[in-house]
Amino acid sequence: MRKECYYCHSKTRDQLIAKFQLSDSVAEDFSFLVDNFLQHNWHLSNPLIATHLHRIAKEQIEVDDLYESEKKNANDLILKNYQHWKQIVKNSENPFYTAAKLAVIGNIIDYGAHAVPDQIESFIEEQRTKKLAIDDTSELFDAIQKAKSILYIGDNAGEIVFDKLFIETIGHPNVKFAVRNEPIINDVTIKEAHTVGINNFCHIITNGNDAPSTLLELCSQEFINAFENADVIISKGQGNFEGLFDVKKKNLFFLLMAKCNSMAEMLGVQKGDMVIKQQN
Numbered sequence: 001m002r003k004e005c006y007y008c009h010s011k012t013r014d015q016l017i018a019k020f021q022l023s024d025s026v027a028e029d030f031s032f033l034v035d036n037f038l039q040h041n042w043h044l045s046n047p048l049i050a051t052h053l054h055r056i057a058k059e060q061i062e063v064d065d066l067y068e069s070e071k072k073n074a075n076d077l078i079l080k081n082y083q084h085w086k087q088i089v090k091n092s093e094n095p096f097y098t099a100a101k102l103a104v105i106g107n108i109i110d111y112g113a114h115a116v117p118d119q120i121e122s123f124i125e126e127q128r129t130k131k132l133a134i135d136d137t138s139e140l141f142d143a144i145q146k147a148k149s150i151l152y153i154g155d156n157a158g159e160i161v162f163d164k165l166f167i168e169t170i171g172h173p174n175v176k177f178a179v180r181n182e183p184i185i186n187d188v189t190i191k192e193a194h195t196v197g198i199n200n201f202c203h204i205i206t207n208g209n210d211a212p213s214t215l216l217e218l219c220s221q222e223f224i225n226a227f228e229n230a231d232v233i234i235s236k237g238q239g240n241f242e243g244l245f246d247v248k249k250k251n252l253f254f255l256l257m258a259k260c261n262s263m264a265e266m267l268g269v270q271k272g273d274m275v276i277k278q279q280n
Contacts, residue, residue, distance in 0.1 A: 002262055009038055009053055010038070012053060013053065013057075020061050020063065047212055048211065050184075050211075054212075066183070067157075074159075075158055078120075079161050085161075085165055104257060106158065108259070115257075136277055139278045143251060147172070150175045150231065151175075152234045153178045154177055156188060157192045167198065180211075182210040214243040216243070216244075233252045235253065235255070235256075242263075245266060248280070249279055254276070256274075258273050
């Protein structure tokens with residue numbers, strides 16, 4: 001675990017203590033358990049560390065969905081302007097590219113990476129004028145045209161509204177959308193997927209796990225089957241990238257924003273850059 005990652009996990013701990021206004025005794029117990037875990041498990045991957053940290057938080061705070069309000073607010077914020085974004089996509093020179101780019105921009109709504117801007121809508125408008133640092137959109141488009149099946153691995157609430165728009169724009173008849181099996185950070189579950197109506201354009205499955213990532217060794221057989229049999233796999237966000245970056249599949253595409261230096265270095269881009277990357 002990098003020093004930067006340690007600080008990020010510690011920041012999560014502190015923000016949860018503040019968010020739920022924990023008593024001194026509960027905050028001390030929670031802090032001790034998290035710090036002890038971090039010190040003795042620094043060798044684990046960041047998604048696994050985040051999973052265990054939030055399991056500790058759920059038990060100590062006695063709340064199953066720690067980011068329930070943030071997820072609802074993010075979904076409501078983006079969903080209320082869905083027709084506006086849909087018209088922007090429809091009226092653009094390249095609707096596929098525009099919808100894909102909006103899906104990437106939506107990846108900023110990530111409380112796990114402490115990256116959510118104060119003015120989300122203004123940030124989205126600003127990012128729309130920027131280019132992708134890695135742009136394999138044409139390769140993704142060509143792959144989708146040939147595909148009989150697509151697996152789309154979701155990431156965060158709010159962001160999922162743009163995923164819905166992208167899937168609607170693709171218009172493919174056989175898309176499976178994978179969500180987390182249980183609440184973890186502000187990652188999307190079946191509840192949020194149905195709330196924004198993405199189930200109207202694809203079939204929802206869970207990955208069978210509560211990690212904020214796609215860790216194949218922990219996923220359900222249903223998900224593994226979908227992953228192995230899909231003609232195209234679209235992986236959204238940093239967490240999924242961390243779990244899948246060493247999986248060698250040419251039909252795997254990563255759509256994300258590099259929200260920290262660690263991810264930027266792995267991708268060979270700058271922090272804040274947008275990426276649509278085909279796996280080598």
